[in-house]
Amino acid sequence: MSIDRRSFLSLAAGLAATGLRPVSPVHAATVAAPLRRNIPGTTEALPVVGMGTADTFNVGTGADERKPLAEVMGLLLQTEGSVIDTAPSYGSAEAVTGDLLRAANARSRVFLATKISARSGAPAQAQWARSLADLQVDKIDLLQIHNLIDWQANLRWLRELKEQGRIRYLGITHYRDDAHEALEKIVRSERVDFVQINYSVAERNAERTLLPLCEARGVAVLVNRPFQDGRLFRVVKDRPLPPWAGDIDCGSWGQLFLKFIVSHPAVTVAIPATSKPRNMADNLGAGLGRMPDPGQRERIAALLR
Ligand SMILES: NC(=O)c1ccc[n+]([C@@H]2O[C@H](COP(=O)([O-])OP(=O)(O)OC[C@H]3O[C@@H](n4cnc5c(N)ncnc54)[C@H](OP(=O)(O)O)[C@@H]3O)[C@@H](O)[C@H]2O)c1
Numbered sequence: 001m002s003i004d005r006r007s008f009l010s011l012a013a014g015l016a017a018t019g020l021r022p023v024s025p026v027h028a029a030t031v032a033a034p035l036r037r038n039i040p041g042t043t044e045a046l047p048v049v050g051m052g053t054a055d056t057f058n059v060g061t062g063a064d065e066r067k068p069l070a071e072v073m074g075l076l077l078q079t080e081g082s083v084i085d086t087a088p089s090y091g092s093a094e095a096v097t098g099d100l101l102r103a104a105n106a107r108s109r110v111f112l113a114t115k116i117s118a119r120s121g122a123p124a125q126a127q128w129a130r131s132l133a134d135l136q137v138d139k140i141d142l143l144q145i146h147n148l149i150d151w152q153a154n155l156r157w158l159r160e161l162k163e164q165g166r167i168r169y170l171g172i173t174h175y176r177d178d179a180h181e182a183l184e185k186i187v188r189s190e191r192v193d194f195v196q197i198n199y200s201v202a203e204r205n206a207e208r209t210l211l212p213l214c215e216a217r218g219v220a221v222l223v224n225r226p227f228q229d230g231r232l233f234r235v236v237k238d239r240p241l242p243p244w245a246g247d248i249d250c251g252s253w254g255q256l257f258l259k260f261i262v263s264h265p266a267v268t269v270a271i272p273a274t275s276k277p278r279n280m281a282d283n284l285g286a287g288l289g290r291m292p293d294p295g296q297r298e299r300i301a302a303l304l305r
Contacts, residue, residue: 249289
């Protein structure tokens with residue numbers, strides 16, 4: 001349930017270097033461990049803030065493009081077992097992730113998730129082979145069916161991969177509210193380890209059925225689009241943080257948005273994407289300190305109405 005002292009101090013130093021307000025020193029003494037959540041039915045606990053790679057990791061090979069991403073990765077790696085979510089459809093993101101992990105010799109320190117977005121059979125198998133090559137690994141922690149594509153046949157194949165030990169967990173993803181009903185049917189009728197969905201302070205549809213259902217069925221939940229692809233920051237632009245943000249150890253809007261998500265008991269991990277070390281440090285700060293209670297969660301949501 002904790003990171004070691006060295007990792008915490010290093011993260012605090014990272015925060016200081018980016019100019020972000022760290023957790024208060026008084027409180028830090030008691031909250032030095034990023035919150036983790038167990039994958040249901042297991043003793044494996046994941047840090048509640050991980051990282052997505054869509055767009056942000058789709059860069060070329062130039063040092064100027066890669067350097068900030070290496071720093072972003074370095075910050076994430078300070079917490080053992082953090083989730084990295086990528087996909088073969090994210091341009092060069094898998095290859096960039098693979099290069100950065102290899103450079104840091106850090107494959108074993110992360111929980112690596114990617115996706116299948118090809119039709120089942122030969123196309124899906126070819127895509128999987130490319131993902132392994134680009135990520136420079138022979139095993140994936142979580143393989144997800146992207147946006148429900150050919151999900152019945154792909155799910156059968158993912159089960160085979162899991163039986164063969166090529167993947168540890170299998171899952172299914174979508175990013176829109178109008179897919180939640182289809183996901184609910186799958187969660188009720190099939191055995192999946194993870195569901196990845198959109199959920200944020202401004203998109204709360206998942207709270208109605210899907211999140212409680214996943215909790216009841218013991219399905220882990222990854223949350224994508226936690227900032228609605230950055231839109232939430234434009235909504236609150238130039239607005240000061242509410243004075244009570246400090247009561248839940250939030251020093252930024254990003255931390256308020258993320259703490260709203262990860263304080264939902266059914267959520268396992270939120271996967272914000274960023275290309276900037278400063279924002280990565282900010283996002284990781286949302287795993288630290290006090291979390292909002294149900295009343296405080298509603299206060300956060302009310303700020304966006
Ligand atoms: N169907 C699917 O399976 C699916 C669909 C959508 C997304 N996803 C996954 O979910 C991940 C996250 O979703 P997303 O990429 O759509 O968007 P997001 O995480 O909601 O938002 C990313 C945007 O927020 C900005 N940002 C991040 N942290 C910030 C901070 N602390 N302060 C200010 N700005 C910040 C980033 O800009 P900077 O780069 O400037 O920081 C970027 O523009 C994806 O990367 C992907 O892995 C999966």
